[in-house]
Amino acid sequence: MFRNYIKIAWRNLLKNSTYSLINIIGLTIGLAACLAVTTVVIDESSYDSFWTKKDQIFRLNTITTRDGELLEKGDYALSGTNIALKDFPDVEAITTIEQFDTNFSFRNIRGEGTKTKVIYTNPSFLEMFDIEITSGNPENLVEGTLNIIISESLVKRFFNGRNPVGETIKDLPSYSNEPNEYLITGIFKDIPENTHLRGQVIYLHKPRTEVLNKKQFGFFQTYYVSLKNDVDKTTFEAKYNNWYSNYTEVEHPDKFELQPLQDIYLRSDFAGNQIYKGSAQKLYILGAIAILLLVIACINYVNLTTARASHKMQETGVRKVLGADRFQLISQYLAESGLFFLISGILAFAIYQLSLPGIVSYIDHPLALTFSNSALLFLGAIASIFALSVLTGLYPALLISRINPLASLRKKFRSNATGQTQFVRKGLVVFQFSISLVVLIAMIVVNQQVTLLKSKDIGFDASNLLSIKYSTWQNKGESFKNELLKSPFVENASISSWIPSGGGGSMNRRIENPDKTGDEVEIWYMFADTDLAETLGLEIEKGRFLSNDFGGDALPQSFYIEMDSVKKAELEKRPSLITAQAARLLKVDQLNVANKDLEVTPVGIVSNFNNENLRTSAKPVVIQADKNPDRGSLLMRIKPGSEEKVIAKINELWQEFYPYKLLEINNVSDLLQKQYEAETKLLQFFSFFSALSLFLAALGVFGLIVQVTEQRVKEIGIRKVLGASVQSIVLLFSKDFLKTIAVALFIAIPIGWYAMHEWLQDYAHRIEIKWWVFGLAASVVTGVAMLTVGIQSAKKAIINPAKSLKTE
Amino acid sequence: MLLQLNHIYKWVKQGGKRVFLLNDISLQVEEGEFISIMGPSGSGKSTLLNVIGMLDEFQEGEYNFLDESVHTLKEKHRSKLYKEYIGFVFQAYHLIDELTVYENIETPLLYKNVKSSERKALVADMLDRFNIVGKKDLFPSQLSGGQQQLVGIARALIAKPKLILADEPTGNLNSKQGEEIMQLFKELNQEGVTIIQATHSEANAEYGNRIIHLLDGSKTKA
DSSP states (O other): OHHHHHHHHHHHHHHTHHHHHHHHHHHHHHHHHHHHHHHHHHHHHTTTOOOTTTTTEEEEEEEEEETTEEEEEESOEETTHHHHHHTOTTEEEEEEEEEEEEEEETTOOTTOOEEEEEEEEOTHHHHHTTOOEEEEOTTSOOTTSEEEEEEHHHHHHHSTTOOOTTOEEEEOOSSSSSOOEEEEEEEEOOOOSSSSOOOSEEEEOOOOOOOOOTTSOSOEEOEEEEEOTTOOHHHHHHHHHHHHHHHOOSSSOOEEEEEEHHHHTTSOTTOSSOOSOOOHHHHHHHHHHHHHHHHHHHHHHHHHHHHTHHHHHHHHHHHHHTTOOHHHHHHHHHHHHHHHHHHHHHHHHHHHHHHHHHHHHHHTSOOSOOTTTOHHHHHHHHHHHHHHHHHHHHHHHHHHHTSOHHHHHTTOHHHHHHHHHHHHHHHHHHHHHHHHHHHHHHHHHHHHHHHHHHHSOOSSOOTTEEEEEEEEOTTOHHHHHHHHHTSTTEEEEEEESOOTTSOSOSEEEEEEOTTSTTOEEEEEEEEEOTTHHHHHTOOEEEEOOOOTTSTTSEEEGGGGSSOOHHHHHHHHTOEEEEEHHHHHHTTOOSSSSOBTTTTBEEEEEEOOOOSSOTTSOOOOEEEEEEESOSEEEEEEEEOTTOHHHHHHHHHHHHHHHOTTSOOOEEEHHHHHHHTTHHHHHHHHHHHHHHHHHHHHHHHHHHHHHHHHHHHTHHHHHHHHHTTOOHHHHHHHHHHHHHHHHHHHHHHHHHHHHHHHHHHHTTOSSOOOOOHHHHHHHHHHHHHHHHHHHHHHHHHHHTSOHHHHHHHO | OOEEEEEEEEEEEETTEEEEEEEEEEEEEOTTOEEEEEOOTTSSHHHHHHHHTTSSOOSEEEEEETTEEGGGSOHHHHHHHHHHHEEEEOTTOOOOTTSOHHHHHHHHHHHTTOOHHHHHHHHHHHHHHTTOGGGTTSOGGGSOHHHHHHHHHHHHHTTOOSEEEEESTTTTSOHHHHHHHHHHHHHHHHTTOEEEEEESOHHHHTTSSEEEEEETTEEEOO
């Protein structure tokens, strides 16, 4: 029986090839897109679920509040917290974790380095996270050297099957000048990729031993705590917070929260130190779009199948007369939808498999779980597709099997069956168009916003600006810079602790807003040598730039260490540049007078510039000069078109000055663009999916218009005999679809406007949503639909009526 | 006795008035009869056949089929009854276009859940008997009208019904094809199958051993 169903379904599929093709293309695209997006969603939600003690381990986050209002939340706590926590019997283990990349020379070749992900932690990490050590005893630290353990895959890649435990390797330092030596004390089994704690090397060190400062002052570290099995997280949080508020002597004690290990990857927008993180919100958007696409594809199937119901009615009637009961008929139609989903499912899997590398490069990290490497996920996908085929096939199946055999044999079905199905069908088309419109509106708005972010004047020219990554200069920074300036292509250079894209500045301070009592404003301080403002290309509006020609402009970097009252008084005399914005805010009209609020003496007012990124508005900035700074990035203003020559020059000088050190040169405009990577990716995503949803909707309309014109071919013939023109017939069919789109517009515009309005609230600099955005989206959708309808109905309208009337 | 209709009334409402499709029809059919129903278009021939075939309902009267009171039966039971005992032959053949000759004939057996091996044997017998073995893999569109109707009859017979209901079985055929079909019905009847046919044609009606005339839903004297 079942074989018979499949056989018939297959023949039907071949016989109605246009209809079948539309269905298969539509379903394949819907399923493939859904698989692609779901694979990302599943992978992201699987993060950190594999750790043995995942339910016991937490990260300790510090929450700073003032009068109940959240000021700051951070993924760190004061150093010494580990010592304090040890006294609590609820705590099983504590470790600090820091993550960074290091260039190791595994083969010990000078100048060669492999960028490696490092977890910098205490030996207690190994037991806490159940790291499987396959060789060595790394928990016993070897004194007098740096201890690292390396992953099995690194051993395989670099050591030719040799056990490297006991060997020493060097790194290619990017910060210090001389390479460090590391002793390999063990090998560990690779940690799966789906964790925020990605690491190919675990760099082990002793925990710090200072006691927790009672003045809430000191050095911050990121702590991970594992609680004993029976300890409740909330109870312990309260207990620790209570203890801490008694312990500390400050007026506003910080609060602490334990963040479950499995939440860390997706729910850590606040965490500044965390390198690998996702966003739950982004996952919701992704998931929603995947579901929408699938819904559009399934709607196409339902619509086309019900539109074809009239073709099926007669066959169904005969089958009923021959003794088929309803269940048998439903099974048959379900087998048909099953076959469509089977074919589309196979194609979708193939597309999915082919697009995996693209997906990985889009999300920029490997996928630990995919439909092709996990049997469970694969079976789950198969089962879901099967369930979907039943769900989708059910409505048409019920509809077709319901008919009265007599009526269907007499061809009376049209009048009674179509009223309701037309309503459902139109409703579904409205829904499809609404989705397409919303996605299209989103795409246009995101596009405008990204353009704004990338092109807005930020107060300085970011092109022809190069930077060398933050480093130590070994007292040779000044001479390196001077050598560089000898090049005719380098116009200006500055060693600065801040460069564009490196946050708001070197330091910030909140001072009371003189215009509005009770309100605080953020002032950013930048420390560099005297040339930062000129290198950036800021205009001087009043006063003068900083310069070494004036004796007191630059102070040594060590000035801030061990501050006392004498030094503090000195500080206020320190000559500084302030931006026009700072000057206006603090009503600085006289230069060379110490400003109490800023604790500096402004000597020049420079033009405003955006110190952070365009998500936030430009803040008042103070620029101060360090004498011969030894730590910082090197910022260079070069002549247009001379980039290659300058880079060659830098490389040459670098070899001479810092032969062991890694050199990293960046284009500042690239660094700035990179800040908007998330928005750019969102734009790519919306562009892709708006194209897909529009295509699917057009496919659906195409299928429907084919069916409708086929059904009404006789009507067209009669109208033509009565004198109708081709245009009037095309218009007749278009009118129906136009009405549908109009309804969709009414639904889509408010939703699209609201969603994008909310999205834009994250940006200090944002576009305004203009009415033409909706007009454009509406015309695109209308255009696509009308083109589809027009061509198809014109095709039927030019048929000679004698022919169409005869065949009926 | 195979079936009995007692004072059957069937009507539709048109503009608040009853229009009778069947008006007080009583009919008794014995096993082995060959009955022709005659009458002009719209006289109620098809309606009567459909009522007998349990495809259509009626408003008043009684209908007994092999000791079962059809008018009191539930839909499910009724369809079981006609599935078991009645075969239909249509003027427009109503073969399923997507199925081959073989599969068209096989379909009623599928719905009766007959086993595969048995199905094969039964269909093979039928193809043999109607001399269409060579056409078993063709689709309806590849056959002439007469051949299609032959398949239609084969399909109606495959489940071994007691009664064949034929609604203008030769209506779409030329006279020679029609004659062959009627000849076939006659043979079937001689083998014991009860046949009721609706027809316009006097000549075809003569094949039956009883003729019923209908006009505006009522029986008339010939």
